[in-house]
Amino acid sequence: MPRRSYDQYCAVARALDAVGDRWTLLIVRELLGGSRRYTDLHADLPGVSTDMLASRLKDMERDGLVTRRRLAPPGASFVYELTPRGRALLPALTALADWGAPALAERRATDAVRAHWFAVPLIARLAGHFAAEDVGVVDIALDEGEFHVDLDVEAPGYAEGPAENPDVRLRMSTVTCTDIADGRLSLAQAIADGRVAVTVPGAADGEGQRKQTTAV
Structure with missing residues (x-):
């Protein structure tokens, strides 16, 4: 079936032709973390049906956003990964995360959460904080859970x-992470307030633990 289009000679409309459908950008969010099997994607996209996920992945392959490849034995399963065009959506997702972060003020009882969902809004915050350091x-x-970000x-x-x-390990509560992601709290202030524990792996005793406290 041909995919629907806005049929407008406009860059925004063209972009929405490719990524405007429900679930597409959330699939991009997951694949920004690396190659994923279909079952992994389904597990971290609570609420999506198997048919919908399969359909969206086919659309994204057709539009040049993702590719599918088979792992070498003994795994021999298929994984999906972003193309360079798909990875180029990171700034768009970062902007959407910044815009949507204020809506995280109160977590609803029905809201699912995964630790790595905070990665996209945190990348820019961490890059700014560690700009003058070799991190x-x-x-x-x-x-x-735990995840890591590459500030390359x-x-x-x-x-x-x-x-x-x-280079650095940070431990904090989800509330603190939300405040940092939203921009209501800087990482520097969170560390100063004792809301983030910072560890430098491999540093000499007494220097490796910059701030040891209970993360709240």
């Missing part, structure tokens, strides 16, 4: 789980 990879631990200027991104060799 490239930052681990972030929340009660819901040319190819910023994130991935689930701890990094193998992070």
Whole structure:
């Protein structure tokens, strides 16, 4: 079936032709964290039906946003990953996250949450905070899980789980992370207030733990 189009000679309309459907940008959010199997995507997109997810992935392949490849044995399963055009949507998602962050003031009882969903709005905040330091990879631990962000200027991104060799580890509550992501609280102030525990892996004893406190 041909995909619907706004049929407008406009850059915004053309962009929405490709990414304006429900779930598409959230799939991009997941794939910004690296290659994912279909089952992994479905698990981290609560509420999407299997038919809808399959349909969206086909549309995104057709539009050149994602590719599908088979892993080498013994895995031999298929994974989806973003193309360069798909990864180029990171600034758009960052802008949407900044715009939508104030709506996170109160978490609803029906709201699902994954730790790595905070990665996109945090990348720019962390890049600004660590701009004068030699920090490239930052681990972030929340009660819901752990993820890490890569602050590489040319190819910023994130991935689930701890990094193998992070430059800095941050531990905080989801409330604190939300405040930082929203811009209501700077990371510097959160550290000063004792709301973030900062660890520098590999530093000498007494220097590795910049701030040891209970994250709240």
